[in-house]
Amino acid sequence: MGMGWFAWWMVIIASVLLIVVGLRFTLRGWKDE
Known part of the structure; x- marks a missing residue:
């Protein structure tokens, strides 16, 4: 698991x-209203 996996989780959250x-x-x- 590299940084790409972590980045994807950050985007999803x-x-x-x-x-x-x-x-x-x-x-x-x-x-x-």
């Missing part, structure tokens, strides 16, 4: 976090 945060913000926006 980062994208998942961005999606989760984005969904939370959109849901909050819907509830507020």
